[in-house]
Amino acid sequence: MAQLTLVQAVNDGLRTAMRADDRVVLLGEDIGVDGGVFRATEGLLQEFGPDRVIDTPLAESGIVGTAIGMAVYGLRPVAEIQFDGFLPPAFDQIVSHAARIRWRSRGRFHVPLVIRAPYGGGIRALEHHSESPEAYYAHTPGLKVVIPSNPYDTKGLLIASIRDPDPVIFFEPKRLYRAFREEVPEGDYEVPLGKARVARDGSDLTLIAWGSMVPVALQAAEEAEERDGVSVEVIDLRTLVPLDWGTIAQSVEKTGRVVVVQEAPRTGGFASELIALINDKLLLYLEAPVQRVTAPDTVIPLGRMEDYYLPDAGRVLRAIRKAVTF
Amino acid sequence: MAKARSKAKAKAEVEVELFRKHKDEKKGLWTWQLKEFFQILREDGTLVDERLKPPLRDEELIELYRWMIRARTYDERALALQRQGRIGTYAPLSGQEAAQAGSAYALEPQDWLFPSYREHLAMAMRGLSWVQLLMYWGGLEDGMRIPEGVNVFTVSIPIATQLLHAVGYAWAAKMRGDDVATIVYFGDGGTSEGDFHEALNFAGVFQTPTIFFCQNNQYAISVPRTRQTRAETLAQKAIAYGLEGVQVDGNDIMAVYKVTRWAVEKAHAGGGPTLIEAITYRYGHHTTADDWTRYRSKEEVEEWKQRDPLKRLRLYLEGQGLWDEAQEQRAWEEAKAEVAEAVQEYERIRAQERDVEEIFKYMYAEMPWHLREELEDLRQYLRERARERELEEGEA
Ligand SMILES: Cc1ncc(C[n+]2csc(CCOP(=O)(O)OP(=O)(O)O)c2C)c(N)n1
Numbered sequence: 001m002a003q004l005t006l007v008q009a010v011n012d013g014l015r016t017a018m019r020a021d022d023r024v025v026l027l028g029e030d031i032g033v034d035g036g037v038f039r040a041t042e043g044l045l046q047e048f049g050p051d052r053v054i055d056t057p058l059a060e061s062g063i064v065g066t067a068i069g070m071a072v073y074g075l076r077p078v079a080e081i082q083f084d085g086f087l088p089p090a091f092d093q094i095v096s097h098a099a100r101i102r103w104r105s106r107g108r109f110h111v112p113l114v115i116r117a118p119y120g121g122g123i124r125a126l127e128h129h130s131e132s133p134e135a136y137y138a139h140t141p142g143l144k145v146v147i148p149s150n151p152y153d154t155k156g157l158l159i160a161s162i163r164d165p166d167p168v169i170f171f172e173p174k175r176l177y178r179a180f181r182e183e184v185p186e187g188d189y190e191v192p193l194g195k196a197r198v199a200r201d202g203s204d205l206t207l208i209a210w211g212s213m214v215p216v217a218l219q220a221a222e223e224a225e226e227r228d229g230v231s232v233e234v235i236d237l238r239t240l241v242p243l244d245w246g247t248i249a250q251s252v253e254k255t256g257r258v259v260v261v262q263e264a265p266r267t268g269g270f271a272s273e274l275i276a277l278i279n280d281k282l283l284l285y286l287e288a289p290v291q292r293v294t295a296p297d298t299v300i301p302l303g304r305m306e307d308y309y310l311p312d313a314g315r316v317l318r319a320i321r322k323a324v325t326f
Numbered sequence: 327m328a329k330a331r332s333k334a335k336a337k338a339e340v341e342v343e344l345f346r347k348h349k350d351e352k353k354g355l356w357t358w359q360l361k362e363f364f365q366i367l368r369e370d371g372t373l374v375d376e377r378l379k380p381p382l383r384d385e386e387l388i389e390l391y392r393w394m395i396r397a398r399t400y401d402e403r404a405l406a407l408q409r410q411g412r413i414g415t416y417a418p419l420s421g422q423e424a425a426q427a428g429s430a431y432a433l434e435p436q437d438w439l440f441p442s443y444r445e446h447l448a449m450a451m452r453g454l455s456w457v458q459l460l461m462y463w464g465g466l467e468d469g470m471r472i473p474e475g476v477n478v479f480t481v482s483i484p485i486a487t488q489l490l491h492a493v494g495y496a497w498a499a500k501m502r503g504d505d506v507a508t509i510v511y512f513g514d515g516g517t518s519e520g521d522f523h524e525a526l527n528f529a530g531v532f533q534t535p536t537i538f539f540c541q542n543n544q545y546a547i548s549v550p551r552t553r554q555t556r557a558e559t560l561a562q563k564a565i566a567y568g569l570e571g572v573q574v575d576g577n578d579i580m581a582v583y584k585v586t587r588w589a590v591e592k593a594h595a596g597g598g599p600t601l602i603e604a605i606t607y608r609y610g611h612h613t614t615a616d617d618w619t620r621y622r623s624k625e626e627v628e629e630w631k632q633r634d635p636l637k638r639l640r641l642y643l644e645g646q647g648l649w650d651e652a653q654e655q656r657a658w659e660e661a662k663a664e665v666a667e668a669v670q671e672y673e674r675i676r677a678q679e680r681d682v683e684e685i686f687k688y689m690y691a692e693m694p695w696h697l698r699e700e701l702e703d704l705r706q707y708l709r710e711r712a713r714e715r716e717l718e719e720g721e722a
């Protein structure tokens with residue numbers, strides 16, 4: 001076992017999948033010689049060579065569109081989009097084609113493609129480097145959306161995503177890239193898609209989060225316990241699509257109170273979908289309206305005002321209190 | 327106006343007479359090779375051909391040199407500020423001063439400039455202050471509140487997207503019969519994006535008065551120019567869209583000015599768009615988040631420094647008896663003082679209290695109910711937090 005950061009776990013996951021299957025190829029901007037702007041692909045060019053670790057021209061639609069062709073041919077491409085904010089040029093290829101080729105061809109063709117992108121704020125970046133666009137992709141039928149929150153899950157989920165027969169959008173919380181280390185097993189293992197993780201047991205309230213918001217949720221849960229004696233169960237979704245409804249239902253039936261946290265803006269966010277589902281299916285279990293903590297419906301500020309924008313443990317605690325005292 | 331245009335056109339043609347023989351008629355491309363023709367000012371500060379010298383007065387050349395000194399001074403200071411955590415990620419421009427100064431200076435006052443993210447000098451020459459530039463890179467959105475009368479558009483970070491805006495702006499001016507051209511800046515990497523091709527195509531079809539100014543600094547972060555395209559030059563990409571393309575020594579301010587001025591005059595005379603490829607080099611990291619030693623050799627960087635745009639113009643001015651050591655020193659000191667003053671003003675603004683309303687204020691002309699609600703909720707939260715902290719401090 002090695003102590004790895006989240007970005008090292010990405011690297012380890014890619015390396016492991018590439019060693020196991022020579023159909024796995026990587027393509028993206030600055031992923032080869034440079035090892036990726038976050039060093040996620042460090043050393044892979046040296047080990048696997050330029051035919052499998054490909055520095056492409058600067059063109060996201062080109063990267064994703066050609067990766068679709070490769071995937072249909074039978075390779076297992078992993079495309080890196082350098083930042084969340086540079087997915088839009090590839091949006092057409094993702095939503096119009098990657099997501100639909102299985103559907104359009106009635107199952108004759110399929111697209112085993114992974115698109116990796118660092119996402120989210122918290123690093124005081126320039127514009128277009130701090131976005132949380134998961135809802136666009138979760139809204140697109142035919143895509144899977146995976147967002148890990150720790151090194152162990154990152155490696156296992158990435159390997160599972162690469163082996164999945166359908167296109168996966170894999171968002172890596174960049175502010176957690178080097179935030180902490182964790183034991184990560186050497187060698188091959190998968191964390192299955194579509195399975196959430198109970199990150200903290202509790203009995204009074206269910207707190208649902210993913211990606212960068214998981215540590216925030218855990219901190220809020222600790223504070224609720226310490227300050228208010230409220231026992232909070234934290235669910236780390238890990239996969240948004242397909243959703244692990246069983247784990248959510250089990251927890252909510254037990255606690256009857258729910259808070260959902262997302263880093264993205266409020267309107268049309270994935271939290272809205274969770275709340276609708278919970279209201280549809282579990283209304284009679286609820287002791288209080290489901291609360292959500294989100295960013296406001298604005299562009300994420302440049303560095304200086306970022307802290308006011310991003311949901312923090314204080315805001316989550318406030319929502320917990322609202323749900324508990326309803 | 328039509329008469330003025332045709333006169334300008336005639337003048338433009340005389341102006342480029344000397345270039346003309348270097349145009350490859352078959353390709354429609356001005357294929358001037360490095361060190362041969364597209365250069366006017368050699369690296370040693372002498373002229374390739376006296377007749378090529380652009381019609382710039384001595385004072386203008388001196389002023390352009392001063393601008394390049396200011397830019398390099400600003401660049402070094404900004405890098406230092408980034409290392410001290412006083413601004414955020416920064417994209418240095420050192421090495422590309424002549425490309426920016428020569429092109430920005432060639433514009434007419436009413437023309438508009440559409441930058442990417444590295445055009446600090448071009449933007450400053452068009453009237454944006456160092457203070458505002460520092461604010462932007464320091465994470466203060468107000469840095470991009472372009473003052474009235476400064477014909478510069480906002481920084482565009484997504485590569486090549488701004489090309490289309492520049493085409494549309496010029497196109498609208500043309501529709502309205504206004505005598506306005508646009509210049510848009512982008513890099514070698516930018517020529518790989520779809521938007522680059524769509525922009526050139528629209529500009530060609532609708533004959534918009536647009537100058538596409540590509541600073542080919544040899545790399546897109548770590549990816550070398552040869553990896554972006556199999557084409558021999560970037561300038562030749564103009565041909566497929568029915569535009570004229572020119573390759574120019576981007577470290578030679580006279581050549582850059584001359585070529586851009588020709589394109590500007592052509593645009594104003596109704597002659598349509600031009601693609602200019604300025605061959606240059608960035609000395610530093612792509613941004614402060616980058617490490618160039620991973621993909622370039624020290625020798626390569628040193629070699630490019632031999633073609634330094636500042637040194638070249640200085641040697642020329644000295645050779646003409648227009649400049650000496652004392653003036654040189656004074657110019658750097660003045661630039662330092664000017665930048666120091668800007669930094670001081672930036673720090674003053676940075677220290678000011680800021681209202682969270684600014685996060686919400688500029689999403690729509692009028693703030694809709696849900697944003698007002700979110701703003702009120704944020705204020706409420708901040709009040710609660712402040713009260714809680716006070717209580718905690720009281721207890722402690
Ligand atoms: C659409 C898009 N993709 C990726 C990036 C990340 N990125 C920022 S600068 C850059 C390289 C740009 O190279 P070039 O166009 O040559 O301009 P230069 O920085 O060299 O001036 C990349 C890939 C981006 N900003 N926008």
Ligand SMILES: [Mg+2]
Binds near residue numbers: 514515543547
């Ligand atoms: Mg470049």
